[in-house]
Amino acid sequence: MAKAAESSGEPGTTSPRPLFAGLSDISISQDIPVEGEITIPMRSHIREFDSSTLNESVQNTIMRDLKAVGKKFMHVLYPRKSNTLLRDWDLWGPLILCVTLALMLQRSSVDSEKDGGPQFAEVFVIVWFGAVTITLNSKLLGGNISFFQSLCVLGYCILPLTVAMLVCRLVLLAEQGPINFMVRLFVVIVMFTWSIVASTAFLADSQPPNRKALAIYPVFLFYFVISWMILTFTPQ
């Protein structure tokens, strides 16, 4: 290769020039074609791996994702100290829960001929920006949890509050009165506590032990605001 470089350089000059030094360096870059040939088969090899999941049917993909989401729902409903939510995090579950919650909180405005759009967007924004703020806070306090893992946990722990929302909607179909309100209050308080316990079980381990309270307090505020929105929801 060096010979080829020398021959392609200045023909007929044998005196040493700085150009030779440059040429010899360029001769190293003459490995480029060889590199290229070596890397190209590698690329196609990787592409073959990708196509193994690309080629499966859509139903398989959806069922696989739904099963993963369902498994994580079970982990939230029965919170144990486990790593499942943290290890394979995904944001499908939080998205489904957030959209469901926002849709259910929106219905009242549609009934009263107001534009229900902003309310959906507000709930969406509150949930996601609240989760982002809590994540940033826990990272800044010294937690060793990644950004998306924390978003995943906080999103999944909205599940009890979504269940509370469903129950409240059903209860509101009955006759309204103080008993109605008491029942809904009780349900929302229980689910609020469940959300906090579930998120604490997953998040507390990632914080330094003496700062757990500092990291949990904003989670408390976040779920408090969501619970308050659910409790004071009245279909007109």
Add this chain to the structure above:
Amino acid sequence: MATTAAPAGGARSGAGPEWGGFEENIQGGGSAVIDMENMDDTSGSSFEDMGELHQRLREEEVDADAAAAEEEDGEFLGMKGFKGQLSRQVADQMWQAGKRQASRAFSLYANIDILRPYFDVEPAQVRSRLLESMIPIKMVNFPQKIAGELYGPLMLVFTLVAILLHGMKTSDTIIREGTLMGTAIGTCFGYWLGVSSFIYFLAYLCNAQITMLQMLALLGYGLFGHCIVLFITYNIHLHALFYLFWLLVGGLSTLRMVAVLVSRTVGPTQRLLLCGTLAALHMLFLLYLHFAYHKVVEGILDTLEGPNIPPMQRVPRDIPAALPAARLPATVLNATAKAVMVTLQSH
């Protein structure tokens, strides 16, 4: 052809190894190299030459100089078939260099670790600072210490937002929680950031020894008094009680902030200006939150749904001020019970 090829080849070969070396410098973590290359007003260092060569190289590639490139390649490597691969490799390496620069700039500016030292607190510290924010210190002869942390103030602002929402919901039925949420967040954060900046600007004019971070922390902890007052008076709607708490609790937290600022300012006029402004803004904000904020909220709701709900549910109950002290507790209980019943009935 030899002469034309030589300088071009020289430029290429000159750029090549230096360019390759440039790559190695990036890998070595020399961010200075990248910055110098991107700056327009580089001093006459060799990096500037490399930057220019890099730029010229890029332009050469971008221009449809296929013939010259082909000629150069032909001259250079002696095999025309490598032209495509060389240009692809060149493009690939420039893409890598650009990507590395972008990710480095991103990690430099979007790094939240800049804020990490301000969140380095223990729960015991936060608790003690919350209590201290209500205790004015008389020692104004030398500057008092202000803890420069942002966790406490941020959490207090969020708590104030939550309390404002809670207060709105105990008054009446809410349809558009969203707009009210936005208003609450905007009010609280706007007050904290806006008034801090304004007082910092005044402090700069009055030559006070305080930094922006310390001002943010001071005002943030001053909101603790507001949180307490609003939490109590949103549940017990009694004007006299509110005025009492406004003076007592609000006054204490304002006095604390004023004492700290006085200890850091020299000169009576400056002290008066700075502390008078802060005291006025702080106390008036609490008044606004209790009274006018309700009106703003009701204004929003009125425009949305029309005033078809009896006013008793909407306005904080007015207890006649001229009432003998003995009957006050009973009146308070009656008023609270009425408020609860009305709230229950409305649901």
